[in-house]
Amino acid sequence: MRGRLTGISASLALAIALMIPHSVQGVGNSLSKDYLILLTSGTDSELVSSFGGVIYETFDSFDLVSASLDTSAYEALRLHPNVLKIEADAEVELEAQQEDYGAGLIGAKRYWDSNLTGKGIKIGIIDSGIDTKHFDLKVTGGASFVDYTTSYHDDNGHGTHVAGIVAALNNSVGYRGIAPNAELYALKVFDADGGGNISGLVHAIQWAIDHELDIINMSLGAQADSTALRLAIEQASKEGLLLVSAAGNDGTGSGNTVDYPAAYPQTIAVGAVDQQLRLAPFSSTGAAVDLTAPGVLVSSTYFQNQYAKMSGTSMATPYVSAMAALLMEAKPQATATEIRDLLQKNAKDLGASGRDPLFGQGLVQSFAFANAQINEVKSIETFTSYKGIAGTSQQLKVTAVYQDGTKKDVSKEAVWTSNNSNIVSVEANTLKYLKAGKTTVTATFSGISKTSTVTVTESNPIITITAPKELTGQKGQRMKIKIQAIRKNGTTITLTPDNSLWTTSNPAIFTTDRKGEITLKNRGTATLTIQKNGVKSTVVVKVR
Ligand SMILES: [Ca+2]
Ligand SMILES: [Ca+2]
Structure with a gap:
């Protein structure tokens, strides 16, 4: 029971505090001022109080009343046929519009x-x-x-x-x-x-x-x-x-x-x-x-x-x-x-x-x-190209460049479209690589568009390249070297300079040809690097 009571009082408090006007002083200080009111002959001074005026004094012999009037009483009496004249009893004039501080x-x-x-x-x-x-x-x-x-x-x-x-x-x-x-x-x-x-x-x-x-x-x-x-x-x-x-x-x-x-x-x-x-x-x-x-x-x-x-x-x-x-x-x-x-x-x-x-x-x-010119978007910046493997996704990025030179990441606010929804799809600023191929995506922000190329590679990528760590031979010798790449699903392919990138750190020590044969040229040590699809492996080549 105790728990229930607590719950009720808490929700009651919430209901009361739900929404309130944000003034701390609701006092209506109407700007009442003091006036001298001259009535037509024989008019009862009650006329003034009937419009909310507070009578201080009545000068019967002059048909004159001294009273405090708020603006509505003043307006009403000013236009009343039985009022000849109203004048401020103080130096303050109501009929001068004021500006608040x-x-x-x-x-x-x-x-x-x-x-x-x-x-x-x-x-x-x-x-x-x-x-x-x-x-x-x-x-x-x-x-x-x-x-x-x-x-x-x-x-x-x-x-x-x-x-x-x-x-x-x-x-x-x-x-x-x-x-x-x-x-x-x-x-x-x-x-x-x-x-x-x-x-x-x-x-x-x-x-x-x-x-x-x-x-x-x-x-x-x-x-x-x-x-x-x-x-x-x-x-x-x-x-x-x-x-x-x-x-x-x-x-x-x-x-x-x-x-x-x-x-x-x-x-x-x-x-x-x-x-x-x-x-x-x-x-x-x-x-x-x-x-x-x-x-x-x-x-x-x-x-x-x-x-x-x-x-x-x-x-x-x-x-x-x-x-x-x-x-x-x-x-x-x-x-x-x-x-x-x-x-x-x-x-x-x-x-x-x-x-x-x-x-x-x-x-x-x-x-x-x-x-204070409006800081308009002058241009937008995106990556010129995106690359990814089918089945993966990544966040697209676009930066707005404003007239004053400031930049802001607007990746989420920009509208992105894929120009081939079979190859890539875009949801908000998430790019999904669907199928191997090439296409483009376009970002539009503040009326400005920019296109990036997208390359999607197959979903069975190369994970490692196996190669001997070291190779030793005599100067003038030609050697064949076996390099293999292992794909994600376990299958292998033989790498040659035709289907991968082979580079030597020093062609004076050894060179490679298109068949994958190495010619040892001079004594010394150099490195052979083999790269495919972003994966690489190195072989230290020693020539005696
Ligand atoms: Ca006004
Ligand atoms: Ca401050």
Whole structure:
């Protein structure tokens, strides 16, 4: 019974930890501000509280109310016929769009100045949905994968915050996202309490594939590996989608704490830094971390038409997705892999020099395109010929040579074809020698092909060559020497210079003729070597 109980509690713990949004601070600090509201004569001050305003003071003789309003109350009252005027009671003006510190940290302005806004790039936000009525967001489409609603409207807040970091509109209010014209797709997998499961996530990934999205932002994670999730991630990657995922908030400063799907090699795993570029203490670490981005007290849109500051690798992830969108817009021909390489190669190195388990490649940042040509494959290199015995197999090898001169083994990624499937077959990069003969195999990678010749020899090869160890004779003597080769199956053949290669180490001491006769020419010692099919034997020839 004890064992059973343990099992149940363990599986319960697993279910709870299955998948969580990666924010550590879900507090909705709506940006409420203080205002003076001038009402039309005789209007009850209750009007202000009916829109959620918190009244501090009522000046009855002036029809004036002093109150704290959040943005939605402000918007509603501003347009209300019974409100004559609203003015800020502080120096802060709401109607000035702000940029969060993160935009400055990653140098987004450099891209904005190049008129890059994410236009035409489709980003799936797999999260709690997106506030479809937020006046600082435009949601293009989406779907719900929770069981209680078909709506992808956000009832939690997390997804709207993530979406705003990517694409809060470039208007006169609130904040500006990094890629404000990117097309947002809300894929709702979390319920109002922030709970979700792997099956919902797998469905959402499938939806993103089916609807040909460009980027999937996954500000979420599970601590356990899942075959279903891994397969979905692999499929999305194969279909050319760029996958960005939160590294996790389980950081202890060391060790491997990266969650799934960030831990899969097909995703870009994103950790979080603060405004001073220090690693956020909660940011998960490990070899899988690829990039870091701002993730501490990030301001963005929040559900119910609000704004909030939140922290987590959840907040860092959309910075990377948005930067990827701007790059995709700039380089429409680039593949997802090329965009990922560009992001990583141009990251600002943080922490220990080079890639490290805390910051990965470093801080995602903009860069000058002039210095960042896509590193295209210039050529591929393979062996010009392969030789083997029927019945055996070997691994084929191909190396891609990139424009910057770097090389990479792409044997597994390349597509191989046999030009005579009777002689050799190819499966992935394994070449099988089937039958004696000659043919070619062709490797294709990144649109470039290269052909190698293949020679297959018979399956009953020579194993050894038997020959006398030593031969002694007089100068001027002619001698016949018997050399035999033994095949794998035990049969023998006599070797002559006609059917094998005979060489002398010193023709001044002895020579050989085509019949296999040796002429001893001068005193001394030399060596006769007999070779056939890669097997060799030597005879020491002594002339007296
Ligand atoms: Ca805005
Ligand atoms: Ca580093």
